[in-house]
Amino acid sequence: MKFNITKCKVLHVGNKNIGQDYFMGGTKLECAQVEKDLGVIVDQSLSGSCQCAVAVKKKANRMLGYIARSIEYKSKEIILTLYNTLVRPH
Structure with missing residues (x-):
C-alpha cells in the first residue's frame, strides 16, 4: 500500500x-x-470538545441563516434581538 x-x-x-x-x-x-x-x-x-464546538457553531450559523432569510426588514436591533432569543440559548 x-x-x-x-x-x-x-x-x-x-x-x-x-x-x-x-x-x-x-x-x-x-x-x-x-x-x-x-x-x-x-x-x-481525546476530549471531544473540538467536535462539540464545531457542531454548536454549525447550528448557530444555521439558525442565523434562518433568521436572516425569514425577516423582511433587517435592522441591527431586530437581528440582534432574534439572535439573542433564538440562537444564544442553544
Missing part, C-alpha cells in the same frame, strides 16, 4: 507521551495538535 507522505501526520495522544519523531520513507512526519478524519475531529486529549 502506498501512502502520500505529505498527507500523513502524527497525533501524540495522552499526557505522558514524549513526542517521538516518526519517519516514513526517510521523511519526518509532521506533528498535529488536532486532526479531522472522516468528519470526526480528534485532539491530543
Whole structure:
C-alpha cells in the first residue's frame, strides 16, 4: 500500500507521551495538535470538545441563516434581538 507522505501526520495522544519523531520513507512526519478524519475531529486529549464546538457553531450559523432569510426588514436591533432569543440559548 502506498501512502502520500505529505498527507500523513502524527497525533501524540495522552499526557505522558514524549513526542517521538516518526519517519516514513526517510521523511519526518509532521506533528498535529488536532486532526479531522472522516468528519470526526480528534485532539491530543481525546476530549471531544473540538467536535462539540464545531457542531454548536454549525447550528448557530444555521439558525442565523434562518433568521436572516425569514425577516423582511433587517435592522441591527431586530437581528440582534432574534439572535439573542433564538440562537444564544442553544
